[in-house]
Amino acid sequence: MSWQPNRQSATTLQQQIIQWITAQVERGDWVAGTKLPTQRQLALQFDVNRSTVQQALEELKAIGLLEARVGSGIYVTHNSWHTLIQQTQPNWQTYIETSLHKPNYHTIQLINDYEQRDEMIRLGTGELAPSLLPIKEIEASLQELSFQPKALGYSSPQGNEQLRIAICNYVKKRGIDAEPQHVCIVSGALQALQLIAVGLLEQGSIVFQESTSYLNSIHPFQSVGMQMMSVQRDKQLAQTLTQRKRQAVFYAIPTLHNPTGDVWTAQEKRTLYEACQAARIPIIEDDVYHELLFEAPVPPIKAMDSSGQVLYIGSVSKTLSPGLRIGWLIGPTTVIERLADIKMQTDYGSSAISQEIVLHWLQSGKYDQHLSDLRQQLQQRADFVEQILQEKFQEVASWQTPKGGFYIWLKFHQPIVDKEFFMRLIQRQVLINPGYIYNPQDHHHIRLSYAYASYEELWEGLEILYECAVKSMDFY
Amino acid sequence: MSWQPNRQSATTLQQQIIQWITAQVERGDWVAGTKLPTQRQLALQFDVNRSTVQQALEELKAIGLLEARVGSGIYVTHNSWHTLIQQTQPNWQTYIETSLHKPNYHTIQLINDYEQRDEMIRLGTGELAPSLLPIKEIEASLQELSFQPKALGYSSPQGNEQLRIAICNYVKKRGIDAEPQHVCIVSGALQALQLIAVGLLEQGSIVFQESTSYLNSIHPFQSVGMQMMSVQRDKQLAQTLTQRKRQAVFYAIPTLHNPTGDVWTAQEKRTLYEACQAARIPIIEDDVYHELLFEAPVPPIKAMDSSGQVLYIGSVSKTLSPGLRIGWLIGPTTVIERLADIKMQTDYGSSAISQEIVLHWLQSGKYDQHLSDLRQQLQQRADFVEQILQEKFQEVASWQTPKGGFYIWLKFHQPIVDKEFFMRLIQRQVLINPGYIYNPQDHHHIRLSYAYASYEELWEGLEILYECAVKSMDFY
Ligand SMILES: Cc1ncc(COP(=O)(O)O)c(C=O)c1O
Ligand SMILES: Cc1ncc(COP(=O)(O)O)c(C=O)c1O
Numbered sequence: 001m002s003w004q005p006n007r008q009s010a011t012t013l014q015q016q017i018i019q020w021i022t023a024q025v026e027r028g029d030w031v032a033g034t035k036l037p038t039q040r041q042l043a044l045q046f047d048v049n050r051s052t053v054q055q056a057l058e059e060l061k062a063i064g065l066l067e068a069r070v071g072s073g074i075y076v077t078h079n080s081w082h083t084l085i086q087q088t089q090p091n092w093q094t095y096i097e098t099s100l101h102k103p104n105y106h107t108i109q110l111i112n113d114y115e116q117r118d119e120m121i122r123l124g125t126g127e128l129a130p131s132l133l134p135i136k137e138i139e140a141s142l143q144e145l146s147f148q149p150k151a152l153g154y155s156s157p158q159g160n161e162q163l164r165i166a167i168c169n170y171v172k173k174r175g176i177d178a179e180p181q182h183v184c185i186v187s188g189a190l191q192a193l194q195l196i197a198v199g200l201l202e203q204g205s206i207v208f209q210e211s212t213s214y215l216n217s218i219h220p221f222q223s224v225g226m227q228m229m230s231v232q233r234d235k236q237l238a239q240t241l242t243q244r245k246r247q248a249v250f251y252a253i254p255t256l257h258n259p260t261g262d263v264w265t266a267q268e269k270r271t272l273y274e275a276c277q278a279a280r281i282p283i284i285e286d287d288v289y290h291e292l293l294f295e296a297p298v299p300p301i302k303a304m305d306s307s308g309q310v311l312y313i314g315s316v317s318k319t320l321s322p323g324l325r326i327g328w329l330i331g332p333t334t335v336i337e338r339l340a341d342i343k344m345q346t347d348y349g350s351s352a353i354s355q356e357i358v359l360h361w362l363q364s365g366k367y368d369q370h371l372s373d374l375r376q377q378l379q380q381r382a383d384f385v386e387q388i389l390q391e392k393f394q395e396v397a398s399w400q401t402p403k404g405g406f407y408i409w410l411k412f413h414q415p416i417v418d419k420e421f422f423m424r425l426i427q428r429q430v431l432i433n434p435g436y437i438y439n440p441q442d443h444h445h446i447r448l449s450y451a452y453a454s455y456e457e458l459w460e461g462l463e464i465l466y467e468c469a470v471k472s473m474d475f476y
Numbered sequence: 477m478s479w480q481p482n483r484q485s486a487t488t489l490q491q492q493i494i495q496w497i498t499a500q501v502e503r504g505d506w507v508a509g510t511k512l513p514t515q516r517q518l519a520l521q522f523d524v525n526r527s528t529v530q531q532a533l534e535e536l537k538a539i540g541l542l543e544a545r546v547g548s549g550i551y552v553t554h555n556s557w558h559t560l561i562q563q564t565q566p567n568w569q570t571y572i573e574t575s576l577h578k579p580n581y582h583t584i585q586l587i588n589d590y591e592q593r594d595e596m597i598r599l600g601t602g603e604l605a606p607s608l609l610p611i612k613e614i615e616a617s618l619q620e621l622s623f624q625p626k627a628l629g630y631s632s633p634q635g636n637e638q639l640r641i642a643i644c645n646y647v648k649k650r651g652i653d654a655e656p657q658h659v660c661i662v663s664g665a666l667q668a669l670q671l672i673a674v675g676l677l678e679q680g681s682i683v684f685q686e687s688t689s690y691l692n693s694i695h696p697f698q699s700v701g702m703q704m705m706s707v708q709r710d711k712q713l714a715q716t717l718t719q720r721k722r723q724a725v726f727y728a729i730p731t732l733h734n735p736t737g738d739v740w741t742a743q744e745k746r747t748l749y750e751a752c753q754a755a756r757i758p759i760i761e762d763d764v765y766h767e768l769l770f771e772a773p774v775p776p777i778k779a780m781d782s783s784g785q786v787l788y789i790g791s792v793s794k795t796l797s798p799g800l801r802i803g804w805l806i807g808p809t810t811v812i813e814r815l816a817d818i819k820m821q822t823d824y825g826s827s828a829i830s831q832e833i834v835l836h837w838l839q840s841g842k843y844d845q846h847l848s849d850l851r852q853q854l855q856q857r858a859d860f861v862e863q864i865l866q867e868k869f870q871e872v873a874s875w876q877t878p879k880g881g882f883y884i885w886l887k888f889h890q891p892i893v894d895k896e897f898f899m900r901l902i903q904r905q906v907l908i909n910p911g912y913i914y915n916p917q918d919h920h921h922i923r924l925s926y927a928y929a930s931y932e933e934l935w936e937g938l939e940i941l942y943e944c945a946v947k948s949m950d951f952y
Pocket of ligand 2: 347348602663664665666667690729734762764790791792793794798802803
């Protein structure tokens, strides 16, 4: 054992060590069951850092050539030969672990997963029930579509121009003055956030937001190295924003906040706008629930934006169909052009057919008609769920009467909402969205959705939720 | 002038200086036309680095409060008050310039732009002519669609399961053995590359590829900090791959390469596969032109992949419609699950309607039927263009007879293809894809597409191309 890696070689020391050990096994010098020298001894022999040895050994363990026996050391495995023959695959696990994008939180992966199972009662889902989607009407409208010759080709960077015009007309009703060049069609609001993250912010930028937020359950910003910073919308806000040391944006959901259901007053909107204006910080106004207010909405922040400081996001996911994957982003031309350029580099535009469908629904008036039906149905569902809450949950939880949208932000009197609680409900075939995915410190809340489950399921699911909650509270 | 910034403050020195100077102007202490002290004097006064002063002044110039007069110094501008009132916008340009994602090359932005103009003859477009898209048939098939209640909701991470089954059956015919769990539906092949870039590679990873490549015209990898490395597929290849110092992948377009039109033999595929296997490097096999070979295709590399080393990419963009934005990625389950998780975080899945359409076309046999028509039409167009080339271009250029797909990789005898040449053709309303967007060193080639322009336009466009080429060659 007098070999040492070659420091002049183009191959890394670690790689050379891996190759050398592999060769020992391959040539039969080290047979199955051979105990390796300690890491310190190997480091000495190879004249390298211990961490280099350790990393090489880790990789060899990962591929199954070596194994650690607890308290005893590292050995050549008994199926090492088999491994050598088999192990022609790249080490995918290493690729995955070292890559740039973070995985979803485990709880959210589980939610994505269990949502596929028909037997689950989905008490938290942020999506309209299939029965609330106008499926028959969408099918019917497909028959009314006819495409211009170019409509099914690659799209222009900002998306279908007719659709952009229709969106400008549509948002005019809520007080937003926009021209087609201020609009970029996106594949849902989530993509808009993604584009802003990579197209407008430098690494380490600050994303200000409220402490409980949809943005904590996904991570378009976190994945590219932005810092999330929770702030309170109080008297100190303007000062906090001004004192930032880095580029920043403010992310807000002023209408029917996900998950809290909060609706800001006109005054609250103005206060935020002015604080951000003084600090020269752009606002991302995520307004995907705008259409679902039970009462007439107050104009969005974007409506008071004379200086091009607000990036405004809308979507048809919460109203018409999430499967269409169509949303829009409205902002100053320079910003929109920039983000459209990146969109082209990302996916060459959104589905042309989905765009045509949304255009048809906006132009024909079908959309507005559908919305007024939808609000009624959501109101009924909200009433139904609140009735159950009032009958059963008064002693264990509190909540606000919802003003629209999908959610009741149910607060248990005790901090019982942890992963175990979530899993216990899964065992009883009830799927919830626990508050901690929106605020890691929060173990009091769950996001209850009255939009997805059927009336029977809502009834049954809430019964089970109640039982589990009471059981958990007994520990307090 | 005895103020100094406060080093204990949470606000950066630069920001404090900006605020202080702004205040001087606001209070009227420094009126329009005031000449500022030199940067050195200011740095001394503030007791900060000159670069801090410089950056603060730059920002104040950017917003129009100050201006530099050449050779004289820095002054308060005459519309500084106006600026102060107006300047409430965030400085978008700074946001854009410092952000993570690179802009498209200017030539490509121009191409995206001019492609929107009807008067242009598009000699380079990588897209089927509207007349080759089965628009009427797609419209008709929309009438045959009917959706399951859940079909228009948010999608499962890997996409429509029926579609994944149909894709498995479809690729079986080319020798690929895949199960639905090995498939992820993507919004076009480009998105597949994007997902691999952020979901499997660490920063600084190496993407091996041929020196001329589609990947140089887009930058899903470059934008997230990967190193592109051109390699020749020669005897040294295996060694080059093994000697890498970092994680790596090999990107290949073995069938109807974009832009060269090359088609690898079975032997070439095997050689690459074995070299990558020895080096344990994954292969990205981009096979979006597979269906468009005029002769029967050789099985893809993925068909020989027993060890899960190849990530295989297909798409309907080049065959049915780019506007659908549907492609697929086939690979080992762990990898697919990982990339599907990121896809969920990126855009919550691809358009459900587009997926249903592709499913319908695959299942009904319409797709295969359409493909055989399409290949014939492309063959006719290829013959037509080659005829013109033979009549006119023999003395100025050379080329290979195309084996399928859209492109002829036309090589001029002189290196005349630069940005000026590109712009001169635009002035004559002819849009080309110059070779340098696929290989920055290449000024000999253009990618000629016979797939997009009409026969008349092809004739006229080639005439103009010929004239411009001859004119440019006269300089040599
Ligand atoms: C506040 C908020 N923004 C954005 C989204 C994403 O919407 P889309 O489906 O349009 O991407 C959601 C959906 O959960 C949401 O609640
Ligand atoms: C080799 C290659 N890969 C991928 C793509 C992108 O295809 P899609 O439209 O499916 O994203 C193209 C289209 O230009 C291409 O030529």
